[in-house]
Amino acid sequence: xxxxxxxxxxxxTYLTTHRGVVRAVDGVSLTILEEETLGLVGESGCGKSMLxxxxxxxxxxxxxxxxxxxxxxxxxDLVQKSEEELRRIRGKRIxxxxxxxxxxxxxxxxxxxxxxxxxxxxxxxxxxxxxxxAIRLLRMVRIPEPERRMYQYPHQLxxxxxxxxxxxxxxxxxxxxxxxxEPTTALDVTVQAQILELIAALKEEMKTAVLLITHDxxxxxxxxxxxxxxxxGTIVEKSDVFSxxxxxxxxxxxxxxxxxxxxxxxxxxxxxxxxxxPDLIAPPLGCRxxxxxxxxxxxxxxxxxxxxxxxxxxxxxxxxx
Amino acid sequence: MSPxxxxxxxxxxxxxxxxxxKERAFVDAVSGVSFSIFQGETLGLVGETGCGKSxxxxxxxxxLEPTGGSVLFRGKDILKLPLKEFKxxxxxxxxxxxxxxxxxxxxxxxxxxxxxPLIIHGERNPRARREKVEAMAEQVGLxxxxxxxxxxxxxxxxxxxxxxxxxxxxxxxxxxCDEPVSALDVSVRAQIxxxxxxxxxxxxxxxxxxxxxxxxxxxxxxxxxxxxxGTIVEIxxxEExxxxxxxxxxxxxxxxxxxxxxxxxxxxxxxxGDPPSPIHxxxxxxxxxxxxxxxxxxxxxxxxxxxxxxxxxxFCHLYGGTKVI
Ligand SMILES: Nc1ncnc2c1ncn2[C@@H]1O[C@H](COP(=O)(O)OP(=O)(O)O)[C@@H](O)[C@H]1O
Ligand SMILES: Nc1ncnc2c1ncn2[C@@H]1O[C@H](COP(=O)(O)OP(=O)(O)O)[C@@H](O)[C@H]1O
Ligand code: SF4
Ligand code: SF4
Ligand SMILES: [Mg+2]
Ligand SMILES: [Mg+2]
Numbered sequence: 001x002x003x004x005x006x007x008x009x010x011x012x013t014y015l016t017t018h019r020g021v022v023r024a025v026d027g028v029s030l031t032i033l034e035e036e037t038l039g040l041v042g043e044s045g046c047g048k049s050m051l052x053x054x055x056x057x058x059x060x061x062x063x064x065x066x067x068x069x070x071x072x073x074x075x076x077d078l079v080q081k082s083e084e085e086l087r088r089i090r091g092k093r094i095x096x097x098x099x100x101x102x103x104x105x106x107x108x109x110x111x112x113x114x115x116x117x118x119x120x121x122x123x124x125x126x127x128x129x130x131x132x133x134a135i136r137l138l139r140m141v142r143i144p145e146p147e148r149r150m151y152q153y154p155h156q157l158x159x160x161x162x163x164x165x166x167x168x169x170x171x172x173x174x175x176x177x178x179x180x181x182e183p184t185t186a187l188d189v190t191v192q193a194q195i196l197e198l199i200a201a202l203k204e205e206m207k208t209a210v211l212l213i214t215h216d217x218x219x220x221x222x223x224x225x226x227x228x229x230x231x232x233g234t235i236v237e238k239s240d241v242f243s244x245x246x247x248x249x250x251x252x253x254x255x256x257x258x259x260x261x262x263x264x265x266x267x268x269x270x271x272x273x274x275x276x277x278p279d280l281i282a283p284p285l286g287c288r289x290x291x292x293x294x295x296x297x298x299x300x301x302x303x304x305x306x307x308x309x310x311x312x313x314x315x316x317x318x319x320x321x
Numbered sequence: 322m323s324p325x326x327x328x329x330x331x332x333x334x335x336x337x338x339x340x341x342x343k344e345r346a347f348v349d350a351v352s353g354v355s356f357s358i359f360q361g362e363t364l365g366l367v368g369e370t371g372c373g374k375s376x377x378x379x380x381x382x383x384x385l386e387p388t389g390g391s392v393l394f395r396g397k398d399i400l401k402l403p404l405k406e407f408k409x410x411x412x413x414x415x416x417x418x419x420x421x422x423x424x425x426x427x428x429x430x431x432x433x434x435x436x437x438p439l440i441i442h443g444e445r446n447p448r449a450r451r452e453k454v455e456a457m458a459e460q461v462g463l464x465x466x467x468x469x470x471x472x473x474x475x476x477x478x479x480x481x482x483x484x485x486x487x488x489x490x491x492x493x494x495x496x497x498c499d500e501p502v503s504a505l506d507v508s509v510r511a512q513i514x515x516x517x518x519x520x521x522x523x524x525x526x527x528x529x530x531x532x533x534x535x536x537x538x539x540x541x542x543x544x545x546x547x548x549x550x551g552t553i554v555e556i557x558x559x560e561e562x563x564x565x566x567x568x569x570x571x572x573x574x575x576x577x578x579x580x581x582x583x584x585x586x587x588x589x590x591x592x593x594g595d596p597p598s599p600i601h602x603x604x605x606x607x608x609x610x611x612x613x614x615x616x617x618x619x620x621x622x623x624x625x626x627x628x629x630x631x632x633x634x635x636f637c638h639l640y641g642g643t644k645v646i
Binding site: 189217222268 | 477508512514518534576577580581583589595
C-alpha cells in the first residue's frame, strides 16, 4: 500500500474582486499517494488552476486567500506555513509547470539560468557544478545540444522546447510532487505526445507523484491512475481511471463524455450540455450543476449533494446516488 | 457533379523585409495546393500550427492576394475578377474565425453587427433587415431579446453563435470555418458543432472546416485533407482516411491523439522534433526531416500524387512505384 503524499481537506480559496467574491475553490478534498498520477479534469473557469496554486501558496495576492481547509503534505499543513517556509518547499519538494512556459521562464535570462538558480538555492551546488548538472538535466529532457541551448533565450526556442526546459527545471531537485497545469494545451498534438511521454518516463524514474490538470479526457485516460472531476469549484466525482471511464456516475461526467467527438464510431449529433459553466461569484444553489442537468429532481436546487463513496474507491456528489 | 469550389495549385509567399540588413526572406506558407469542395459537403483541413491553413483559407476567399494558382467558384476563376465583379461572389463565400471576441466590434450591439452585412450588400429596407436579423438569430439559437446587447455581455459560445449568424446572414453557399471551436470548452463546443451541422443541412452549405483537433475533424467532415508545411500530403473520405491512413505524417498524427479509453493500447510512433520553418522548407518531401520511413529519394524529389482508390490521394514515395534517382 502506497503512502499518502498530499491530502487536501475541505479547501476553500476565495478571491475578492470589484464584482464580488469569487469562490474559485469551494470545499475541495483530494488525496494523492506517493508515485501516483492524479488527473484533475474540468472545463475552464471551474477552479483547477486556483486549486493548484493554493497548494503552493501561489494564488493571487492580496485578492486571494484560503478561508478554510488543510493541505497536508508529508504530514505538514502547508496552509499554516509562512511565505519563507513555502519558498523552501517550492521547486524542491513540490514543483509546478504551467500551460505557457513563456510566462514562467524569464525572457531576459538564458533558459539554463533558471535551472542553475534552482540547483544553487536548493542543492547548495556551486555555479559551475550547477551548470554541469543543468546540462545533464537538459539532455535528460532531450534538448539537442544542451551546452549551446542553455545560453539561449526563451523566445529562441519552440513551444515544445520551452516546455522541456520547464520540465528540466521542475524536476531538477527530484520533487516528491509535480503539479502540471495543462502542460500541453498550447502545443500541437505530435509535440504534446512527446511531452506527455517525457513526463511519464521521468516520473517513473524519479518516483514523483503528479497532479495532472487538463481539460482533455483522453490525456486522463492515458496518463493517470486516478481522476477527480471538478465543476464550479467543487469535486463532483473521484475514482480510479478504469472505473470512471467504464462507469461514469455523475451526470456532469457522463455529459462531458457524451459531448466529446469520438474517433470510435461516428455519431450524427453530439450530446451537448446546455448553457455554460456558471460564474463563481454567485454559483447556483444546491447542486451547482442543476441548471444544466437533465436528471435533476426538486431536491437538487435546494440541497448541496456531498461527495459519498458509492462503490469501492468511487466517490460521487449527486442526489441520485 | 461539378465542384462548388476548386482550388488549383494555389501558392502564397510572404516576403519578410530584411531585418538588420539581412537578405529578404520568403515564407513559403502555401506551396501549390489543389482540391475541390462540393455543395453541401464538409472538407476538413487538419495540420499543426503554422502549416498554412489560415493563409490558404484567406487566399481562397481573396482576403489575401495569392502568389499564384487559381480558385474556381462554380467554374469561374474568382482571383482574376476585377474587385467590382468579385463583390457579387463575396457574399456567397463567408468565414467564421476562432476567436469570437477579437472578431466582433466591441462598440456595436449584436443587432448592428448582424445588420451590417445586409447594409453593405444593399438591403435598403430597415424592416426587411430587422426581420432577417431576427430570423437569423433564431436560427443560431440566440434569444432575439439579447440583440440589443454588446458582445462582451455574451459567453464565448454565444459570441461564436453571433459570428456564425453574421457569416450566414447573406445566405452564402460556401463557409470557411477557421478553428471555430478551438477556443471553446467541451460542452459548448458540442453545441456549436451540432449547430453547424444543422445549418449545413438546412442551408445546403459547403464548409471548409479548419482545425487541429482530429476528433472534431473526424466528427464533422465528409472528406479530410491533411496539411504539412504548406502542402497537402493526403486527402480522402473521412472513414477511409481514419481506417487506412497512408502518409507517415497522417499516421503519426493519428497515433498522437489521446484516446478517452484507459483500456485502449496504442502503438505509438512519436515524431521527433518540431515542424521545420517555412522560410527554408526541406527539399524533396517536406516531411523527410521527421519521417521515420524516409528513403534516399525523399530529400531529392517531391513525391507525386498517388491514388489507391479514386477519392484517396497521397503524396509519398512509399506508394506508386519509387522513382530511381
Ligand atoms: N486573478 C484572478 N482574479 C479574480 N478572479 C480570478 C483570477 N484568476 C481566476 N479567477 C476566477 O477564478 C475562477 C477559477 O479560475 P481557474 O482556477 O483559473 O479555473 P481553471 O483553471 O479551471 O480554468 C474563475 O471563475 C476565474 O474567473
Ligand atoms: N502576414 C504574414 N507575414 C509573414 N508570414 C506570415 C504571415 N501570415 C502567416 N505567416 C506565416 O505563414 C505560415 C503559415 O501561417 P498560418 O496560415 O497562420 O498557419 P496555420 O493557420 O496553419 O496555423 C507561418 O509560418 C506563419 O508564420
Ligand atoms: S444532484 Fe441533481 S442536479 Fe446535481 S448532478 Fe445529481 S441529479 Fe443532477
Ligand atoms: S516521401 Fe519519404 S519522407 Fe516523405 S513521407 Fe513518404 S517516406 Fe516519408
Ligand atoms: Mg487553468
Ligand atoms: Mg490558423
